[in-house]
Amino acid sequence: MTYDYDLFVIGAGSGGVRAARLSAQAGKKVAIAEQSRVGGTCVIRGCVPKKLMVYASELGDAIGHARGYGWSAENVTFSWDTLRDRIAAEVDRLNGIYNGILARNNVELFDHRAVLKDAHTIHIAGENRDVTAEKILIAVGGTPSRDESVDPDHIGLVSDDIFSLPEQPKRLIIAGGGYIAIEFAHIFAGLGTEVTLVYRGERLLRAFDPEISERVERDLKARGIRYISNAVFTDISVKNGEKCVELINGDVLHADEIMWAIGRRPLTDSLGLERCGIEVDKVGAILVNEDYQTTIPSVFAIGDVTNRVNLTPVAIREGAAFASTQMSGVPKRMDYHFIPKAVFSQPPVGTVGPSETECIEAGHEVDVYTADFRPMKNVLAESDERMFMKLVVDRANDRVLGCHLVGEDAPEMIQIAAIAVKAGLTKAQFDETCALHPTAAEELVTMTNKRSGRI
Ligand code: NDP
Numbered sequence: 001m002t003y004d005y006d007l008f009v010i011g012a013g014s015g016g017v018r019a020a021r022l023s024a025q026a027g028k029k030v031a032i033a034e035q036s037r038v039g040g041t042c043v044i045r046g047c048v049p050k051k052l053m054v055y056a057s058e059l060g061d062a063i064g065h066a067r068g069y070g071w072s073a074e075n076v077t078f079s080w081d082t083l084r085d086r087i088a089a090e091v092d093r094l095n096g097i098y099n100g101i102l103a104r105n106n107v108e109l110f111d112h113r114a115v116l117k118d119a120h121t122i123h124i125a126g127e128n129r130d131v132t133a134e135k136i137l138i139a140v141g142g143t144p145s146r147d148e149s150v151d152p153d154h155i156g157l158v159s160d161d162i163f164s165l166p167e168q169p170k171r172l173i174i175a176g177g178g179y180i181a182i183e184f185a186h187i188f189a190g191l192g193t194e195v196t197l198v199y200r201g202e203r204l205l206r207a208f209d210p211e212i213s214e215r216v217e218r219d220l221k222a223r224g225i226r227y228i229s230n231a232v233f234t235d236i237s238v239k240n241g242e243k244c245v246e247l248i249n250g251d252v253l254h255a256d257e258i259m260w261a262i263g264r265r266p267l268t269d270s271l272g273l274e275r276c277g278i279e280v281d282k283v284g285a286i287l288v289n290e291d292y293q294t295t296i297p298s299v300f301a302i303g304d305v306t307n308r309v310n311l312t313p314v315a316i317r318e319g320a321a322f323a324s325t326q327m328s329g330v331p332k333r334m335d336y337h338f339i340p341k342a343v344f345s346q347p348p349v350g351t352v353g354p355s356e357t358e359c360i361e362a363g364h365e366v367d368v369y370t371a372d373f374r375p376m377k378n379v380l381a382e383s384d385e386r387m388f389m390k391l392v393v394d395r396a397n398d399r400v401l402g403c404h405l406v407g408e409d410a411p412e413m414i415q416i417a418a419i420a421v422k423a424g425l426t427k428a429q430f431d432e433t434c435a436l437h438p439t440a441a442e443e444l445v446t447m448t449n450k451r452s453g454r455i
Contacts, residue, residue, distance in 0.1 A: 001120075005031045007327060008122050008133035010114045010271075013040020015303035015315030016139030017098055022323035024105040031131065032107055033114035033124065038098045041141050041304070042312040044091055045160045050183060052087045053162075054344045057190030061346070065381035078191060080168035087163060116272035119298045123272070135298050135326055138286060139319065140267045142304040144180075146260040151236045155243060156258040159184065169193055169256035173245050175233055176261035177204040179343050182216060184261060186346040189225050196226040196253060198233065198245075205343065208404070209355035211370075215388050215406040216345055222384070223346065233258075266305045283307060290333055292322050300326065309339060338422035342411035347385055350414025352421050353402030356392050357455050365395040366453035369427065371443040375408060387440050391427065391447060398426035403444070413441045 007023045009016045012034035024030045037044045056078075063073045102109050112126030120132050144158035157165075159180050172188050174181050177199030189195045197220065204220070204227075205213045220227055228247070235246040236258060245253045268284040279287045279295045285307030292300045302322055303315030317334045324332040343349040359366045371389040378385055387407025391400050403417045420430065435442035 003120060003132040003134045005029050005108075005131065005133040007031075007135050007137060008114075008131065009033070009137045009139055010116075010122065011040065011138065011140035011303075011305070012038040012098070012102070012109070013139060013141050013303065013315065014042045014312045015141075015319040016040070016137065017101060017319075018316045019137055019139065019302065019319035019323045020107045021101055021105045022320055023327040024107050026323065026328040028327050030105075030107045031110060031133070032102060033110040033112055033122070035113035035125075037095050038102065038109065039091075039095045043094050043098065045163060047312055048094060049087045049091055049163045050159075050187075051344060052090065053083070053187045054183065054346075056083050057187045058346060060190050060192070061383075065378075065383060068380045068382045080165070080191070083191075084163065084165065091163075115270065116276050116278070116299070118276055119296045135300065137292075137319075137322060138271070138294075138299065138301040138305055139303050139315070140271065140305050141315075142264040142307070142310065143267045144260065145263050145265050147175075147233065147262065150233050151260070155236045155238060156260045158260050162259070165257070167256075171255040172196070172257050172259060173198060173243075173253055173255045174259045174261055175199075176263070177201060177206065177229075178261065178263065179205075181259075181261035182220070183344045184259060185220065185225050186223065186344075189223050190346060194224075194226075196228065196255070198228045198231050198247065198253075200230070200232045202229055205349070208343075208349065208351060209390065209392075209402070210357060211388065211390060212349055212351065212355075212404050212406055216343070216349060219345065219347060219385070219406070264304065264310065266307050268305060281307070291325055291331075292318060309336060311339065311341070314339065338418060340414045340418040342414065344411070345406075347387070347407045348410050350405045350410035350412075350417075351403070352414055352418040353392070353400075355402060355404065356390070356453055359392050359394070359401050360453050360455050364401065364453075366401065367393045367395050367427075368451050368453050369393065369447040370449050370451075371447050373440075373443065375440045376438055377408070387443070389443055389447065391430070391444075392453065393427045398428055399424055400427055400430060407440065409440065413444070416441075417444060 006028035007030045009020045009032040012032050020030050020032045112124050114122050117123045121130050123130050171194045173196045175198050185195045185197045203213045231247045233245050237244050242254050243258050266285045286301040288301050292302050302318035304310045321332040321334050324330045340352040369391040375387050390404040392402040430445050433445045
């Protein structure tokens with residue numbers, strides 16, 4: 001049996017593009033289909049434009065701090081239009097680079113939606129024709145969720161909509177207590193928007209170390225973000241040009257914009273999976289084995305569509321492992337242990353390894369080392385913002401199991417600390433490393449404040 005392609009990739013995001021490029025470089029005939037823009041969530045409507053907005057938001061603070069260092073900065077203004085348009089231009093540039101990667105590697109691009117027809121056939125919707133491939137890789141990612149029962153008319157925005165907003169909202173209400181809710185609450189608060197965060201639970205960033213969540217909540221409130229816990233939206237409406245949210249306790253809040261940040265779901269609707277016998281779980285995530293193979297042996301899936309660890313670098317590694325195993329014949333698997341994570345709140349979070357609670361629940365007896373200080377930079381800046389660091393150490397063998405940080409540059413620090421934690425270094429080895437002075441990160445190798453682990 002001959003096929004049109006050795007590999008057909010559906011979805012040109014971070015994972016799909018990496019898999020396509022490496023497969024083509026291995027000498028395979030590869031095609032890729034993308035219904036939106038090449039680059040996917042991360043580049044077009046996620047990590048990259050979001051981080052640029054974080055930088056913009058932080059600069060507002062920096063201007064205030066600069067005064068403490070002798071600079072005068074009067075009549076400072078902010079233009080949403082400038083920021084939005086400059087970010088859009090940067091996204092266009094990156095989109096061009098991604099298109100270039102595909103073209104240079106002779107990966108054929110279909111600018112259309114593609115759906116599965118059978119184990120080796122893909123239907124290209126825009127061209128109304130079928131193509132065949134020996135192997136098919138699904139890398140279509142996810143999409144933001146909203147509660148359709150509360151917002152059937154889509155009055156509320158989702159993160160995809162933020163980057164093209166015609167105007168900066170003066171008042172914004174956000175639902176959720178995870179990454180996106182917290183990051184956008186800070187972005188908009190920093191740009192001058194009055195932000196209210198409504199979370200259904202008690203503890204924001206529930207999956208993180210409890211002390212990290214506490215700090216994030218404190219920092220959020222310190223920045224003037226209104227935080228309402230144990231509440232959900234029960235109704236959304238528009239009255240007199242104003243958006244209104246009714247909460248479960250009957251309170252009604254008014255805003256210019258409302259945003260859902262209540263998680264993302266795999267983008268598997270109408271992809272033809274059922275027709276082909278590809279199994280999905282109850283949220284629509286494609287079930288795969290350790291080699292990303294679905295229940296149909298010729299069809300594979302990587303990244304957010306499998307809803308495992310929904311982060312760009314994970315999708316990229318999965319794409320690379322798939323290409324190596326299936327296209328180059330060199331078996332490779334992604335190692336999911338000690339993946340560093342960041343939340344770009346202000347200040348941000350950086351974390352690697354299990355939380356204190358998770359370590360104890362897993363049966364470890366642990367000692368916990370903490371440092372809590374005002375970074376030197378904040379003194380003349382007259383900022384009360386603090387840095388919090390925490391090492392969770394296995395008492396049995398002194399190994400550092402987890403490192404959890406909140407404070408300026410925490411994501412940059414955690415990327416490096418993750419090497420040591422993943423390598424299984426001990427607290428004694430951290431301490432043997434000479435400090436680099438004066439930095440905030442030096443506290444990571446000088447931590448003496450110790451207590452026993454507790455749940
Ligand atoms: P998260 O899973 O991080 O958080 C979802 C939040 O919404 C939780 O607080 C959850 O509450 C709450 N929630 C869920 N369902 C409802 C509901 N029906 N009504 C009200 N609240 C609800 O999702 P995000 O949307 O913030 O982000 C999606 C994913 O994108 C992340 O998990 C992450 O993988 C990725 N991402 C990563 C970033 C980074 O690396 N910096 C940045 C942005 C996104 P509860 O806690 O009770 O479950």
